[in-house]
Amino acid sequence: QELFRSALKRTLSHEDQARAHAGLGQLAFRKDEISAAIEHLERAFELYEDRRYNDPVNADTLGRAYAAAGRQAEAIALFEEWLEEMRARSNDDGDVRFSVLLANALIDEGSFGRAAEILGHALAKSADWGDPMARASTLWSQSRLHAVQGDTGNAARYARKALAILEQTELTSYTARAHQLLAFTELERGNPAEALRLLRRGQELLGEGGSKVEVAKFKLEEARALAQLGQLDEAGELAMETMGLLSEADPPDAGRAYEVLADVFHQIGEGDRAKELYELAIESHEKHGRPYLSGAYAKLAEILKAEGRIEDALALLEKAVAMKTAA
Numbered sequence: 001q002e003l004f005r006s007a008l009k010r011t012l013s014h015e016d017q018a019r020a021h022a023g024l025g026q027l028a029f030r031k032d033e034i035s036a037a038i039e040h041l042e043r044a045f046e047l048y049e050d051r052r053y054n055d056p057v058n059a060d061t062l063g064r065a066y067a068a069a070g071r072q073a074e075a076i077a078l079f080e081e082w083l084e085e086m087r088a089r090s091n092d093d094g095d096v097r098f099s100v101l102l103a104n105a106l107i108d109e110g111s112f113g114r115a116a117e118i119l120g121h122a123l124a125k126s127a128d129w130g131d132p133m134a135r136a137s138t139l140w141s142q143s144r145l146h147a148v149q150g151d152t153g154n155a156a157r158y159a160r161k162a163l164a165i166l167e168q169t170e171l172t173s174y175t176a177r178a179h180q181l182l183a184f185t186e187l188e189r190g191n192p193a194e195a196l197r198l199l200r201r202g203q204e205l206l207g208e209g210g211s212k213v214e215v216a217k218f219k220l221e222e223a224r225a226l227a228q229l230g231q232l233d234e235a236g237e238l239a240m241e242t243m244g245l246l247s248e249a250d251p252p253d254a255g256r257a258y259e260v261l262a263d264v265f266h267q268i269g270e271g272d273r274a275k276e277l278y279e280l281a282i283e284s285h286e287k288h289g290r291p292y293l294s295g296a297y298a299k300l301a302e303i304l305k306a307e308g309r310i311e312d313a314l315a316l317l318e319k320a321v322a323m324k325t326a327a
Contacts, residue, residue: 001027018047022058029061032211037065056082056094060101067105070287075105096126096134100141107145110293115145133174136165140178147185148292155185176205177214183221192228199225216242220260227267239264255284259296266303275303294320 004023012020025040041062059082066075079102086094099122106115119142126134143158159182166175179202186195199222206214219242226235239261262277278300285293301316 014047018044021047022055025058025065026061029065032213034065034068038062038069041065056086056091056097060097063101063105067108072105072109076102076109079105092125093131093134096122096131096138099125100137103141104144107141107148112145112149115141119145132165132169133171136162136174136178139165140181143181143185147181147188150188152185152188156182156189159185172205172207176202178202179205180218180221183225187221187224187228190228192225196222196225196229216257220257220264223264224260227264232268235264236268236270255281255287256292258284259292259299262299266299271303271306275300278303 001024004020004027007020008017021040022044025037025044028034028040029037041058044058045062059078063075063078063082066072066078079098083095083098083102086098099118103115103118103122106112106118119138122138123142126138139158139162143155143162146152146155146158159178163175163178163182166178169175179198183195183198183202186192186198199218203215203218206218219238223235223238223242226232226238242257242261258277258281262274262281265271265277266274278296281296282293282300285296297316297320301313301320304310304316305313
């Protein structure tokens with residue numbers, strides 16, 4: 001970072017300035033400094049005089065940063081633009097990369113049909129050559145799509161396929177995240193013991209290399225598994241520990257984290273705190289995370305019904321049903 005900053009103090013060509021800004025943007029993204037990442041990567045794109053030399057890796061990271069900041073429309077537009085560019089260059093690796101990125105952005109937006117179509121293309125394309133990471137990332141995204149649609153059987157099937165490929169590589173950070181995704185699907189299927197095993201193995205693989213937000217995601221799912229196993233005191237302690245990390249979460253992640261925390265507090269009998277957290281989750285989901293919004297509506301409705309607020313509960317349930325029908 002210091003070398004890139006010192007380079008910008010010198011008289012450089014536009015292309016070299018672009019490289020320095022791109023480097024700073026990549027480093028900022030790895031440190032979860034999303035605003036700084038966007039600022040530097042956007043500047044890098046402005047400085048490249050010949051668009052053909054823009055780096056797809058920087059487009060990948062800028063789009064992810066947009067999504068992390070809740071700027072979903074900009075992420076989708078950028079991924080669509082670069083998917084067209086990769087196809088124009090007959091770049092199969094880039095085609096799969098931006099297909100997967102675009103599909104994930106569409107999943108987050110709730111556009112499941114289009115995401116499924118794009119992932120189908122990516123699966124067929126990635127089967128044509130031997131890049132294990134391309135194949136694994138496509139399978140991983142297929143698992144996410146099935147998970148947010150409530151199809152936990154297929155979600156687990158695709159996640160296990162992705163994990164089997166990743167375990168043959170040395171990409172431990174990706175393998176760790178695959179364990180987390182598979183643990184999520186096992187929890188949704190009612191298998192908390194298996195989920196807990198996967199989460200603890202994933203945390204071992206993540207080691208000291210994970211960001212605070214990544215660690216928090218593992219802890220949240222672990223708390224949910226403990227609650228399902230009836231270990232309510234441990235689940236509550238872990239949930240409280242994790243709350244302090246949420247201030248650093250990106251908007252879409254924060255919404256999901258609030259919902260998981262609310263699930264845990266609801267299970268351990270702290271209804272008021274659960275209700276407050278479901279409300280925070282809904283506020284975030286309405287802005288950034290539509291795939292999970294209908295579920296949050298339904299969960300809050302359950303609490304309101306128990307309080308005797310029948311009309312408010314019905315209004316939320318109607319919203320949940322309308323969203324599922326639209327999806």
